[in-house]
Amino acid sequence: MLEPSLGTTMAFTLGRSITLAFLSTVLCILFGFPLALFLVFKAGRYRNLLFFLLIIPFWTNFLIRTYAWLVILSDNGWLNHVLELCGFGPQALHWLFTPQAVLLGMFYNYLPYMAMSLYVSVEKLDTKLLEAAADLGAGPIKRFIKIILPLSIPGLVAGSIMVFIPALGEFVIPDILGGGTSLFVGNLLAQQFLTVRNWPFGAALSVVLILLIGVCLYAFEKSTKGDTGDLLA
Amino acid sequence: MIAIAAVWGFAKYKAAQLELAHATSHKSTLHLFAMSDYFPANVIKEFENKNNCEVRYDNFSSNEELLAKLQAGATGYDVIVPSDYMVQALIANKLIASLDKNLIPNFHNLGRDFVQVPFDTGSKYSIAYTWGTTGLIFNTKFVKGDINSWDVLFKKEYSGHISLLDDEREVLGAMLQKLGFSVNTTNKTELVAAQKLLISLKPHVRLFASDPKQHLLSGDVWISQIYSGDAHQVMKTNPELRYVVPKEGGIIWIDTLAIPMKSRHEDLAYAFINTILDPSVAAILTEQLLYSSPNQAADVLITDEKLRSSFLRKLSVGHLEFLKDLGANGEVWDQLWTEAKSQ
Amino acid sequence: MKLFQKVFVGSIYVFLFLPMFVLVTLSFNSAPRGVGWQGFTTAWYSKLLEDQAILEALSHSLEIAVQATIFSGIIGLCVGMTLGRGTGFNKKFLSRIATLPIVLPEIVQGLSLLCFFVLLAVPLGKFSVVIAHTAFGTAYVGTLVRARLMAMDPLLEEAAADLGAGQFRILRKVTLPQLWPAMISGMLMVFTLSFDDFSVAFFTAGVGATTLPLKIYSMLKFGVSPEVNALSALILCASFILVTIAFWNQYQRESKVRALS
Numbered sequence: 001m002l003e004p005s006l007g008t009t010m011a012f013t014l015g016r017s018i019t020l021a022f023l024s025t026v027l028c029i030l031f032g033f034p035l036a037l038f039l040v041f042k043a044g045r046y047r048n049l050l051f052f053l054l055i056i057p058f059w060t061n062f063l064i065r066t067y068a069w070l071v072i073l074s075d076n077g078w079l080n081h082v083l084e085l086c087g088f089g090p091q092a093l094h095w096l097f098t099p100q101a102v103l104l105g106m107f108y109n110y111l112p113y114m115a116m117s118l119y120v121s122v123e124k125l126d127t128k129l130l131e132a133a134a135d136l137g138a139g140p141i142k143r144f145i146k147i148i149l150p151l152s153i154p155g156l157v158a159g160s161i162m163v164f165i166p167a168l169g170e171f172v173i174p175d176i177l178g179g180g181t182s183l184f185v186g187n188l189l190a191q192q193f194l195t196v197r198n199w200p201f202g203a204a205l206s207v208v209l210i211l212l213i214g215v216c217l218y219a220f221e222k223s224t225k226g227d228t229g230d231l232l233a
Numbered sequence: 234m235i236a237i238a239a240v241w242g243f244a245k246y247k248a249a250q251l252e253l254a255h256a257t258s259h260k261s262t263l264h265l266f267a268m269s270d271y272f273p274a275n276v277i278k279e280f281e282n283k284n285n286c287e288v289r290y291d292n293f294s295s296n297e298e299l300l301a302k303l304q305a306g307a308t309g310y311d312v313i314v315p316s317d318y319m320v321q322a323l324i325a326n327k328l329i330a331s332l333d334k335n336l337i338p339n340f341h342n343l344g345r346d347f348v349q350v351p352f353d354t355g356s357k358y359s360i361a362y363t364w365g366t367t368g369l370i371f372n373t374k375f376v377k378g379d380i381n382s383w384d385v386l387f388k389k390e391y392s393g394h395i396s397l398l399d400d401e402r403e404v405l406g407a408m409l410q411k412l413g414f415s416v417n418t419t420n421k422t423e424l425v426a427a428q429k430l431l432i433s434l435k436p437h438v439r440l441f442a443s444d445p446k447q448h449l450l451s452g453d454v455w456i457s458q459i460y461s462g463d464a465h466q467v468m469k470t471n472p473e474l475r476y477v478v479p480k481e482g483g484i485i486w487i488d489t490l491a492i493p494m495k496s497r498h499e500d501l502a503y504a505f506i507n508t509i510l511d512p513s514v515a516a517i518l519t520e521q522l523l524y525s526s527p528n529q530a531a532d533v534l535i536t537d538e539k540l541r542s543s544f545l546r547k548l549s550v551g552h553l554e555f556l557k558d559l560g561a562n563g564e565v566w567d568q569l570w571t572e573a574k575s576q
Numbered sequence: 577m578k579l580f581q582k583v584f585v586g587s588i589y590v591f592l593f594l595p596m597f598v599l600v601t602l603s604f605n606s607a608p609r610g611v612g613w614q615g616f617t618t619a620w621y622s623k624l625l626e627d628q629a630i631l632e633a634l635s636h637s638l639e640i641a642v643q644a645t646i647f648s649g650i651i652g653l654c655v656g657m658t659l660g661r662g663t664g665f666n667k668k669f670l671s672r673i674a675t676l677p678i679v680l681p682e683i684v685q686g687l688s689l690l691c692f693f694v695l696l697a698v699p700l701g702k703f704s705v706v707i708a709h710t711a712f713g714t715a716y717v718g719t720l721v722r723a724r725l726m727a728m729d730p731l732l733e734e735a736a737a738d739l740g741a742g743q744f745r746i747l748r749k750v751t752l753p754q755l756w757p758a759m760i761s762g763m764l765m766v767f768t769l770s771f772d773d774f775s776v777a778f779f780t781a782g783v784g785a786t787t788l789p790l791k792i793y794s795m796l797k798f799g800v801s802p803e804v805n806a807l808s809a810l811i812l813c814a815s816f817i818l819v820t821i822a823f824w825n826q827y828q829r830e831s832k833v834r835a836l837s
Binding site: 031034035038042048050052053054055056057059060061062063064065067068069070071072078108111112161162165166167168169170171172176186189190193194199202203206209210213217 | 581584585588589591592593594595596598599602679680681682683684687688690691768771772774775778779789792793796804807808811812815816818819820823827
């Protein structure tokens with residue numbers, strides 16, 4: 001039923017989206033985890049304030065925040081102006097409307113979700129465990145690997161679900177920051193339904209996407225044996 | 234807790250207030266559905282005052298989206314602004330009504346060329362609103378030489394600084410013209426050749442934008458495929474930009490006003506169309522939008538020669554093509570466009 | 577090491593707030609298309625307040641958000657209570673379905689609702705958006721209510737029953753007052769989500785239902801007027817104030833609790 005060429009389109013697009021969602025999730029974890037750890041262990045009396053500051057972007061309109069990046073990343077935009085002042089020469093970065101810009105936008109939008117999820121999970125840690133480990137002679141790195149990391153897994157998984165799965169279907173950020181040159185699943189769906197009006201193909205693609213998400217959710221749940229229940233619910 | 238409830242209550246109150254104000258004002262509402270920024274606020278306001286009504290202006294971003302929304306059952310629009318080829322599709326799908334000219338006394342102000350149009354001879358279903366061409370705009374600061382061909386898009390020195398319209402008919406059409414074919418072809422070989430050309434060009438395209446004005450001004454893009462009206466607007470802001478219709482051919486287009494079948498305020502719709510056709514209103518529109526006018530009676534009021542209806546004759550219409558509705562044959566276009574864009 | 581940590585965290589926050597800072601600054605820029613600084617002005621703000629289309633979009637957004645919040649609150653409450661107290665069916669299965677809208681990509685939700693509406697010949701308009709927003713709103717309210725329900729002490733309800741209170745009375749006097757904070761948080765969240773929502777409204781909005789995000793999107797795609805910057809700055813301010821109030825409240829309550837214990 002599906003001609004081979006539309007099928008390859010589906011495959012390309014899905015592949016691209018999965019890669020993007022995966023990279024976004026990884027970036028969010030890389031930056032979100034240290035942030036959460038800092039907030040819980042090192043922030044002291046500023047903890048609430050910092051948490052509050054983290055929440056603010058989450059509550060402001062994401063369309064607007066994404067649009068701001070257009071201005072920042074433009075060839076003659078803020079970022080390049082600043083770099084020029086630092087001596088890098090004019091128009092140093094050619095980032096707008098490239099996949100890099102899209103990844104940046106995704107990372108920017110999803111970081112708070114991951115950070116919050118990890119924060120909630122790390123906060124529940126019993127500090128006595130860490131104290132005991134320290135007493136027994138474990139250094140900070142060992143404490144991290146053996147205690148903090150394993151106990152944070154529910155938070156990691158919950159955060160990953162909150163980032164990876166919506167990121168798969170994201171179409172606004174690629175649309176605004178990507179310039180329409182690379183199509184992701186979300187863009188393809190929007191295009192098929194509203195412009196090309198090939199609803200059957202769009203519906204087929206949606207079903208594939210939903211099945212893919214279902215598989216991911218199942219895998220995630222299995223990995224924590226349902227422990228994320230109390231974080232998502 | 235109280236503060237949250239207070240803020241929430243306030244928002245609720247405000248919304249109710251707005252809704253109440255709207256409901257009790259016994260004015261009818263004209264629902265206008267067109268591309269963004271296509272009707273200046275002062276023109277709308279005048280119409281609202283003269284006819285004691287309100288105008289709700291909703292936007293769509295492409296003709297195909299208009300068709301999709303109408304086909305999906307969106308009722309309640311009173312005036313829509315489809316382009317030439319879309320009018321054919323709308324007629325075929327029985328989505329627009331034939332017009333009663335008796336209710337449009339200003340109809341005679343239209344230039345003859347804009348009444349006997351190929352997509353709706355005699356203007357039975359649609360009234361020409363604006364017209365123009367699609368061509369190339371380039372920034373003389375970065376682009377040297379005399380540009381007059383689609384070839385310039387393929388030059389290596391401009392890679393990464395060009396933009397194309399986000400429209401399958403326009404983009405594939407440009408590729409077809411460069412190869413010497415018609416923009417309305419349904420010949421699969423020709424179309425696949427155009428698609429291949431597009432795919433080869435795509436890595437050098439910075440972005441697809443149906444309105445590249447801001448990107449031209451910010452310097453992100455040096456050469457764009459653009460509609461003539463947008464070109465005039467942006468050239469006014471930056472005189473270093475220049476617009477040209479490529480020698481291989483450009484596309485000439487006419488945007489029209491039409492009344493959908495299920496309109497609930499036909500009288501207002503007719504009044505609106507009639508107002509637009511008034512020469513003084515047409516002149517104001519043209520001066521503000523910088524899109525060419527099809528209104529012959531307004532020619533004397535329009536200062537820029539290029540924006541008058543009479544300019545159509547001066548263009549070497551020979552190599553300019555109108556887009557035609559391809560009906561079911563359009564599916565090949567759709568598929569090729571989807572594939573090309575997802576490379 | 578400590579300095580590195582502080583710099584690292586600090587730069588993340590700078591990164592998070594940079595776009596907002598840029599927007600606010602740009603909203604005072606007198607350059608016509610926001611390119612290059614050309615002097616301070618508040619002209620865009622006054623122009624914004626006169627822009628009929630934007631004000632209309634704002635009122636649509638508010639209307640839809642309020643309606644969606646109310647419906648979500650009611651239905652969400654029922655969902656939450658069923659999930660927390662219900663028996664006799666596969667609760668895990670139902671709870672997963674109930675939380676699905678939180679996780680599914682918005683485009684999938686929007687598209688499926690569009691197909692659904694078209695299938696049932698429901699005219700697209702403002703109400704279709706309300707329905708769509710309620711659909712995912714109930715998930716949020718339901719989840720929060722259920723969590724609160726599970727954390728509640730069942731003994732209170734048992735005590736009320738022992739004292740002779742009927743089922744409805746228990747609900748009204750014991751259960752609901754305790755669930756109320758969760759409902760309020762949920763509804764506040766739904767209000768924000770509905771007001772901010774773009775993806776779902778993009779597909780389900782019909783005639784005269786242009787919401788603020790939809791209007792901003794079309795302004796972004798077709799000739800950005802610097803009014804957008806002023807509008808963004810205002811919305812940012814409003815959200816900032818709202819969150820501050822919510823947090824201040826939370827902080828106050830917590831310190832009261834701490835003081836009491």
